[in-house]
Amino acid sequence: MPAQTNSPTAPEVGTATLSVRGLTKRYGDRTVLDGLDFDVGAGEVVSVLGANGSGKSTALRCVVGLVRPEGGSITVAGRTVTPGVPLSEVAMVFQRIHLVPRRSVLDNVCAGALGRLPLAQSWATWAFPQDLREEAMACLDRVGLADRAHDRAGRLSGGQQQRVAIARALCQRARVLLADEPVSALDPAAAESVMRLLHSLATEDRIAVAAVLHQPDLARRYSDRVVGLAEGRLEFALPAEELGDHRIDELYAADYRAEGAAL
Amino acid sequence: MTTTGITTGGAGRLPVPPRPRRIAAVGSAVVLIVLMVVAHAVAWRETEFSVGALADGWRGMVEFLGEAIPPDLSDTTLERGLGACVVTLAIGLLGTTFSIPFSLVLALLGSRTTSRSPVVYQAARFVMSFFRAVPDIVFALIFVTAVGLGPFAGVLALICHNTGVMGKLWSEAMEEIDEGPVEALRTAGASSVQIASHVVLPSAAPQFVGLLLYRFDVNVRSSLVLGLVGAGGIGFLINKSIQLFRFDEMMTYIVMILALIVAVDVLSGKIRHRLSDA
Numbered sequence: 153m154p155a156q157t158n159s160p161t162a163p164e165v166g167t168a169t170l171s172v173r174g175l176t177k178r179y180g181d182r183t184v185l186d187g188l189d190f191d192v193g194a195g196e197v198v199s200v201l202g203a204n205g206s207g208k209s210t211a212l213r214c215v216v217g218l219v220r221p222e223g224g225s226i227t228v229a230g231r232t233v234t235p236g237v238p239l240s241e242v243a244m245v246f247q248r249i250h251l252v253p254r255r256s257v258l259d260n261v262c263a264g265a266l267g268r269l270p271l272a273q274s275w276a277t278w279a280f281p282q283d284l285r286e287e288a289m290a291c292l293d294r295v296g297l298a299d300r301a302h303d304r305a306g307r308l309s310g311g312q313q314q315r316v317a318i319a320r321a322l323c324q325r326a327r328v329l330l331a332d333e334p335v336s337a338l339d340p341a342a343a344e345s346v347m348r349l350l351h352s353l354a355t356e357d358r359i360a361v362a363a364v365l366h367q368p369d370l371a372r373r374y375s376d377r378v379v380g381l382a383e384g385r386l387e388f389a390l391p392a393e394e395l396g397d398h399r400i401d402e403l404y405a406a407d408y409r410a411e412g413a414a415l
Numbered sequence: 416m417t418t419t420g421i422t423t424g425g426a427g428r429l430p431v432p433p434r435p436r437r438i439a440a441v442g443s444a445v446v447l448i449v450l451m452v453v454a455h456a457v458a459w460r461e462t463e464f465s466v467g468a469l470a471d472g473w474r475g476m477v478e479f480l481g482e483a484i485p486p487d488l489s490d491t492t493l494e495r496g497l498g499a500c501v502v503t504l505a506i507g508l509l510g511t512t513f514s515i516p517f518s519l520v521l522a523l524l525g526s527r528t529t530s531r532s533p534v535v536y537q538a539a540r541f542v543m544s545f546f547r548a549v550p551d552i553v554f555a556l557i558f559v560t561a562v563g564l565g566p567f568a569g570v571l572a573l574i575c576h577n578t579g580v581m582g583k584l585w586s587e588a589m590e591e592i593d594e595g596p597v598e599a600l601r602t603a604g605a606s607s608v609q610i611a612s613h614v615v616l617p618s619a620a621p622q623f624v625g626l627l628l629y630r631f632d633v634n635v636r637s638s639l640v641l642g643l644v645g646a647g648g649i650g651f652l653i654n655k656s657i658q659l660f661r662f663d664e665m666m667t668y669i670v671m672i673l674a675l676i677v678a679v680d681v682l683s684g685k686i687r688h689r690l691s692d693a
């Protein structure tokens with residue numbers, strides 16, 4: 153990997169680890185994504201902002217293969233993503249975290265590797281090879297939870313569970329990490345620690361991170377660039393420090409109208 | 416408050432907007448009630464339901480009870496009854512346990528959460544409906560002709576029927592789990608089998624065990640009825656004592672099986688309660 157400066161400017165098209173061009177998705181006659189373009193480069197955190205229903209989740213779910221887009225192209229590290237087929241280089245974490253609460257923390261992290269394991273080594277947790285367990289322990293150590301490996305995942309706090317989900321993504325050996333409102337359900341302290349972790353994964357491990365956030369303040373402090381979505385289109389892409397309040401107000405005006413602006 | 420001059424509570428009053436489609440709802444409720452009344456009237460006639468016949472028959476019942484009480488508490492009857500209770504329990508146990516693998520396979524193939532192919536899904540659903548729809552007593556009669564009178568026919572009958580019922584219950588339990596972790600592992604590239612083994616089964620495990628205990632409970636009761644048609648156990652003894660007009664013996668057997676069923680019911684209920692807490 154070439155040495156890169158930590159400049160927050162947009163990477164050139166073609167060098168971006170994740171590159172989305174002209175992404176379109178319709179549900180019935182409703183156009184949810186309408187020719188969306190955005191890039192995420194290795195080593196940067198990109199915040200995705202936009203009003204409710206602007207298509208943020210749908211865009212990320214297209215990249216990760218959970219939703220099949222009708223048009224456009226998605227490339228990850230130069231490889232074109234087949235619509236609806238997940239790519240091992242791309243991992244996703246969710247607002248509702250989605251660990252298996254009854255399984256141990258370590259087993260949850262190991263599950264990130266399922267895509268590259270033959271059934272003989274993955275039909276049950278006790279079939280997992282030892283080197284996978286050790287790799288998963290290293291991933292847990294990376295998120296600061298190595299001491300909780302044998303606890304049931306459901307026992308951990310929300311912030312800890314989100315870090316376990318991130319460790320699962322690391323165990324998947326993802327180069328692109330998509331986070332759909334990763335801190336919306338967390339208390340402020342937990343949110344800070346998760347955002348710090350995402351930021352350090354970008355700067356230290358050179359992972360391309362895209363996170364849907366609803367707090368402009370977190371976006372400014374932890375991301376390099378900010379992209380704004382409105383009605384399934386890219387509204388703006390800016391370095392984080394150039395994100396002005398008026399941009400935010402415009403972007404979320406639809407939400408204020410929907411809530412009746414009853415103030 | 417800056418609205419009108421109305422000064423009742425803190426926020427004044429507003430007319431309640433009319434609820435839409437009120438009349439249509441009342442109309443369909445009336446139609447439904449009329450249909451239900453007609454259905455019950457027809458059923459009353461078809462079953463020859465008659466309070467008079469019940470009142471006239473009370474003398475026969477008293478006679479019957481007079482012969483049944485006191486129950487026969489002789490050692491031979493108690494011993495025979497106890498042995499038959501064990502057989503009844505054993506039929507229920509094997510019938511439940513040996514249906515687990517079949518139920519599991521059918522449930523996995525016939526649950527939307529784990530089954531990717533619509534053809535396989537529909538086929539599994541059909542097989543489960545079939546085994547559920549055929550009553551265990553019909554299976555018992557078929558197996559009695561195949562393997563002869565006795566408890567083995569009862570075990571086979573329960574395996575067949577329970578496979579259909581438990582497969583259905585388990586597939587529904589799997590459909591009720593949180594879809595989130597399934598999606599999360601799908602994005603990690605996990606296959607359907609891996610997702611079943613690492614998300615669906617561990618998530619549904621408490622429900623699986625609860626339903627298994629519930630089915631054991633039901634199957635012990637079924638095996639009593641199966642005994643009446645010759646599939647061994649205490650039901651078989653009850654049938655024999657009726658044919659020999661030994662109602663006192665029959666009473667002993669009924670009390671014993673009652674105790675057994677209550678014990679199984681309480682025990683499985685306790686365990687299921689524990690599971691739902693955990």
Ligand SMILES: Nc1ncnc2c1ncn2[C@@H]1O[C@H](COP(=O)(O)OP(=O)(O)O)[C@@H](O)[C@H]1O
Nearest residue numbers: 179180184202203204205206207208209210211
């Ligand atoms: N599976 C679906 N079926 C129908 N409509 C959907 C589906 N998923 C999302 N939508 C619609 O697409 C729009 C964008 O949704 P989403 O991407 O979740 O927005 P965001 O994450 O920005 O709030 C919404 O109007 C939503 O109702």
Ligand SMILES: [Mg+2]
Nearest residue numbers: 208209210332
């Ligand atoms: Mg969303």
